Amino acid sequence: MPAQQTLIEAFAVALEIEPQEVVDSLTYSEHPKWDSTAHMILVAQLEADFDVMFEIDDIIDMSSVKKAKEILTKYQPSLSFDG
Amino acid sequence: MIHNLNLVNNLQLLFPINHEFELEQFVQQKPINAFSDEVLDVLSELGAFLREHGRELPNIIAVGFWLRKQHLLMLKSQYRSLHGRGISLHFAPGNVDTLFFYSAIISVVTGNLTMVRVSHQNHQAAAPLLAMLNEFVNCHPLGKKLAERLVIFTYEKSSEISALLSKFADVRVIWGGNEAVTAIQKLPIKNGAIDCSFPDRYSISILTLSDVSEINAAATAFAADVKPFFQQACASPKVVYWVNTAQELQKVFWQQVSALITKAKLTLSAGDSLRRYLFLQQASLLTDNNCAIGFNDNTLTVIEGDDFNGELLTAHPGLFIFLSHNVLSLEPINLLSHCQTIGVFDLSCNVQNEIEKQTKWPHRQIVKLGRALEFTPVWDGIDLIKQHCTEQV
């Protein structure tokens, strides 16, 4: 599965939102579903789906979809979220 | 050894329910390697299960978050090959919703056979997580594996039962307060067995603010440390030391903390309110130093003072009362020997560095403000993982 699609599904499942809502500008605590509890579910989901282990600071910094992509790429430079 | 095993009939099994608990059989099982693949699989599946079904309960999600595979592997990577000691017996509070289980996880993940007694009074707080654990055993193929190695029960206060169980323990974990710890420590355990005790502690925060723009982050983090358990957890700060911080900034800070507590709908019962008034009326009589009310609204009260002694801290009932002390440097800060956690907010990191250099302070851990209540395997200066293990043979 392309990374972009994996990411969208992870966000949609974790935050219980529609896949269309998963865009770069989607931001922590601005969307009503993305609260601190959902954030923990999201992090666990991304770790499982991308097989990475985040540093604490990255977990805290992951405040938007855009940011999540940047952080994931840091752990797995081969990832591409184009398209 | 002759034990009065009939006492076991007084146990009220909370996990796994609908099973017969045979103490003799349970304690005959053997410990296994710490962080074995088998146990990590069970626990990470449990984590996923909790994250999926506990969405409405943030503290259960937090357990599920803790149990994610990557986190368990990270813990594993921090230790060399270890092996469980044997039987681990835990005395945990029933009025804290998840602590009993964090305590249990450490001993399960390190390969021990785990028995947990949650206190009998007010143990309803533990009920939601217990229900989900039982659900996991019933409907997940790996559930049985957990049920074989972990049992959770309660019984009415009885030193006889505690004594009986203690005789089997290779590790005993005793959560506070002081009276409980002392009473249980008196009960004999196996030769060479280990006690991990967590008596009463108090915690503090050290903050330094230089600009209004920092207040929001500081207040949010601080509120996270005091909201759970109405500031009554040992790790929640009761004393706040302000390093070089303008009164005006402090005032805005308290207003924001108050708003966050109000927003969380943490309403006090009439009994809580009376306890609160009592402490405020007592406060000036419990210390020889000056102290008086500073900031005060219907939600939180700040007591300004020069120093705060043990008597004042012992009487402190939580409930959003903060002892505030202004200092220009760390030097006048006098920590008492039972100080546990220091939560720090310092964007410049100068103060943080200074704190880390304080070799004579008695505290057990330093954390970033907002993370005081996060459970870590090294708690109160005790490495629970190491205590649960022997070197692998």
Place this chain on the structure above:
Amino acid sequence: MINSAWHNLISLAPYALSHEEKAAIFAKYGNELVKHHYEHCQPYQNILDFFHLTEQTFEQAPPLHTSMFKLHELRSIQQNDVFKVTTSSGTTGQQVSKIYLDKTNIARQQKILSSIVKEWLGNKRLPMLIIDHPNVIKDRFSYSARGVGIQGLSLFGHHHTYALNEDMSINWPCVEGFIEQYKDEKIFIFGFTFMVWQYLLQLLDKNQKRFELSNALLLHSGGWKKLIDQAVSNEQFKTTAQQYLGAVNVHNFYGMVEQTGTIHVECEQGHLHCPTWSDVHVVSPDNLIPLPIKKSGIIELHSLLPTSYPGHKILTEDTGFLVGIDDCPCGRKGKYFQVTGRVKRAEIRGCSDTQS
């Protein structure tokens, strides 16, 4: 000196002043009282300073939590002027309230109590049956709340007869002798609510006995909690008393050891009445602001009596509500109220609860 005000206050009638008239008295003497304690009781001064009172008025002074008298030594007189220390009847292991009294305060309490009780009992002393055992008043220097109550009310009786033995069994010869002797006279029975219920009425029931009194007045007081636990209502208490004792008027009263003297007696309508020298506020637990009539809250009691200890304004752990002001059908003036129970103890949260 604050005590001189009492020449005027002591002769007032217990239930004749309207609330407005009382308010004027409280404003005047109450403010003096706060200043008096502020000057003569160092801990009290510390407390008021801690709360940054802008003026030392009765209104602004915080009502002291009753446990303050358990945890701290609060007195506004010199140690060698202390004539008696009354204590509350805490259960074993609990700390007890310590109320420091000089001769003036003891006399004042006695005088006010007598003004109030006479309203209900009449001026004549009556043969008195006490539902307790005689040893409860043994120690002159340290009276328990039960002892204080009995001691205080004994004045209104004669031929005091204790109905119980020390093991709480009924002293039958004593009680039967008393009743035989006085069955045609008006008699006065006094006891703590729970003692009357448990050790008199319940035992009469168990032994299938009943007395046929022709004219008795039963005053009882002290913690409904034990009876609420047994689901006994005030009504049930009254009917049971009449069933087993005969023609008896039953009056509950509400009072605190911290404010001995100003008791609040239940009238024929079942309402507790504030006498002239005391006031009751029902306050919100959230902010201690007084609540309107009929709203339930915490009971705060005011009394003009205490000058030897700062007990003029106390916050109880009892709950209740104001029924009305000045307009009880019984004709007595002032506030009248009901006590509904006790505030539930604060829950213990956090990790210090593993043993229970």
